[in-house]
Amino acid sequence: MRRFVKPRGWLLLVVGILGCNGSFPSGSAPSSRTSNAVISDTKTAGDASADFAGAKAGDEREVAGIKLCWCPPGRFRMGSPPDEPERRPDETQVDVILTQDFWMGKYEVTQGQWKRIVGNLPGPLTAELPAGEDFPVGNVNYAEAETFCRTATELVRQSGDLPAGWEFWLPTEAQWEYACRAGTKTATAFGDNLSSKQANFQGKPYNGAEKGPSLNRATKVGSYPANPWGLHDMHGNICEWCRDWYHAKLPGGVDPDLSSVKGTRNRDGTFSRVRRGGTWCDDGWPNRSAFRQRFEPERRYDHIGFRVVIVRTASDSRD
Numbered sequence: 001m002r003r004f005v006k007p008r009g010w011l012l013l014v015v016g017i018l019g020c021n022g023s024f025p026s027g028s029a030p031s032s033r034t035s036n037a038v039i040s041d042t043k044t045a046g047d048a049s050a051d052f053a054g055a056k057a058g059d060e061r062e063v064a065g066i067k068l069c070w071c072p073p074g075r076f077r078m079g080s081p082p083d084e085p086e087r088r089p090d091e092t093q094v095d096v097i098l099t100q101d102f103w104m105g106k107y108e109v110t111q112g113q114w115k116r117i118v119g120n121l122p123g124p125l126t127a128e129l130p131a132g133e134d135f136p137v138g139n140v141n142y143a144e145a146e147t148f149c150r151t152a153t154e155l156v157r158q159s160g161d162l163p164a165g166w167e168f169w170l171p172t173e174a175q176w177e178y179a180c181r182a183g184t185k186t187a188t189a190f191g192d193n194l195s196s197k198q199a200n201f202q203g204k205p206y207n208g209a210e211k212g213p214s215l216n217r218a219t220k221v222g223s224y225p226a227n228p229w230g231l232h233d234m235h236g237n238i239c240e241w242c243r244d245w246y247h248a249k250l251p252g253g254v255d256p257d258l259s260s261v262k263g264t265r266n267r268d269g270t271f272s273r274v275r276r277g278g279t280w281c282d283d284g285w286p287n288r289s290a291f292r293q294r295f296e297p298e299r300r301y302d303h304i305g306f307r308v309v310i311v312r313t314a315s316d317s318r319d
């Protein structure tokens, strides 16, 4: 299992602000739905990997042919408020602090990237998921998505394009929602409603938005507007695997990572991982930033793919 590096000095300041239980003290909790807090990062002089880090939210770089956007450390309120239309009970809000900045894929992983890094596509194409270098990978199970991350890490280690202490991985659920929100507190990164002119989903708009097209299939990644940090298709197109096991209660606190903690059982006794973001075959409401879905890690579907993060790790070792 990946081990995170120890939080750096400024975390002490954050914990001091938030209190020992990680909750925001009365009066300091975010009250408007316009922005979340981004904590200014201070790179350690002499840090060998510092040059690899970004400077501000949305900075871009490319590694292994994968474009990435910088997500700074910060805190945010994960989940949806009680008055958000169409919200679900498993979205009860928690406060989260992410001490570790990270790179996140600007786009969903594409078929072209998969073929170049891993080889044959992991599952069949369909009428709704047609072939195309710039179309997302679908029909990929959780282990295969992990394999992509591991293989990409090894590839760029050899080429020297990825410094020690950084690895490709799937995002945690908290990282995913933090990046999806990109500083927003509204139901979506584009506001409190969503049109299928803004994201690839079935045409029924969310919360009174303008009606748009219903493609009922995947599109090339990046065909819809980016969120404030430069990330495309966090809402819609293909749904995205997260690293965590599904827990009915959202993980809060500091750097939550439930990838090794099995959570809520399915009716048949199995467990699911989390997937996020809605798809071309959903209506508008499941494309909200806080919407959560579960899926057993062994299974695959054409409308489920993933995007990568590059995170700081304590070592290059994995379990």
Ligand SMILES: [Ca+2]
Residues within 6 Å of the ligand: 108, 233, 234, 235, 236, 237, 238, 239, 240, 277, 278
């Ligand atoms: Ca997506």
